[in-house]
Amino acid sequence: MTMLRIGLTGGIGSGKSTVSRMFAALGVPVYDSDSAAKRLMVTSPELISSIVGLFGSHSYRDGILDRAYLASRVFTDEDLLRELNALVHPAVADHFRKWASEMDSEGYPYVIHESAILFESGLAVSMDYTVTVSAPVEVRIARAVLRDASDPEKIKARMAHQMDDAEREALADYVIHSGEYDILMPQVIELDKIFRG
Numbered sequence: 001m002t003m004l005r006i007g008l009t010g011g012i013g014s015g016k017s018t019v020s021r022m023f024a025a026l027g028v029p030v031y032d033s034d035s036a037a038k039r040l041m042v043t044s045p046e047l048i049s050s051i052v053g054l055f056g057s058h059s060y061r062d063g064i065l066d067r068a069y070l071a072s073r074v075f076t077d078e079d080l081l082r083e084l085n086a087l088v089h090p091a092v093a094d095h096f097r098k099w100a101s102e103m104d105s106e107g108y109p110y111v112i113h114e115s116a117i118l119f120e121s122g123l124a125v126s127m128d129y130t131v132t133v134s135a136p137v138e139v140r141i142a143r144a145v146l147r148d149a150s151d152p153e154k155i156k157a158r159m160a161h162q163m164d165d166a167e168r169e170a171l172a173d174y175v176i177h178s179g180e181y182d183i184l185m186p187q188v189i190e191l192d193k194i195f196r197g
Contacts, residue, residue: 004110004195005100005126009118011135011162012155013147014142015178019133022188026107029103031096033115033123040091041065050087053074054080089121110195119171120163131191132172134165135179 008023008030010016024030040047042065051070052058058069074081096113103111110128118124135143137159144155169175174194178185 003100003104003108004128006110006112006195007124007127007130008112008114008119008133009116009124009130009168009172010135010178011116011140011165011168012159013142014133014135014165015143015176015184016114016116016133018132019176019178019184019188020112022185023112023192026188026192028110028112028192030112030114031099033092033113034098036095037088040095041088044091047087047091051084051152054083054087067112068117085121089123093123093126097126109197116162119168124171129173129195130171131174132165132168133175133176133178134169135177137165138179139178140172148192 008016010019020030020032041051042048048060051065055070055073059066070084074084097158100111100113113123113127115121115123116142118127118130124130140159141152141155144150144158145152148155174191176191178184
């Protein structure tokens, strides 16, 4: 039986990471794109070289990625952000393929690829199925404010740069509802049964 690759996404405060942890608790290997990208930006010689080529030697100080410098450069320049993403996304996709191949050889029926930008980055096309986690906007804002100790307006600004829930739901094969009164675990267990066949 071929191992399935399941893409899991959701916006800020949607509950995506909580859902990931639930799949992991059921024994499903979970690949976290965000963590992998951060790791690859400091461990992959090819990616480091490309980032230095794009942003100059200031992007790393004593071999450590200067995230503040990078953020200051891409925050106001969407073209530069696109160029950075064009370097990072393929590196993450390649790393995921190798990781998934290892999981396949270990006999797992499916793996989860968690990514906040699953559809935007083009990663979704290499998945067998996609799942999005959705919650009402006011719930997402409240969660993100609590989690990040951030200002609601800053959270709204970040959300404005993301695909909205309706778009994600239209593109996804499955939707997990994560509103204030939704119970997540039965929804996760139901999908686990489907993916295990």
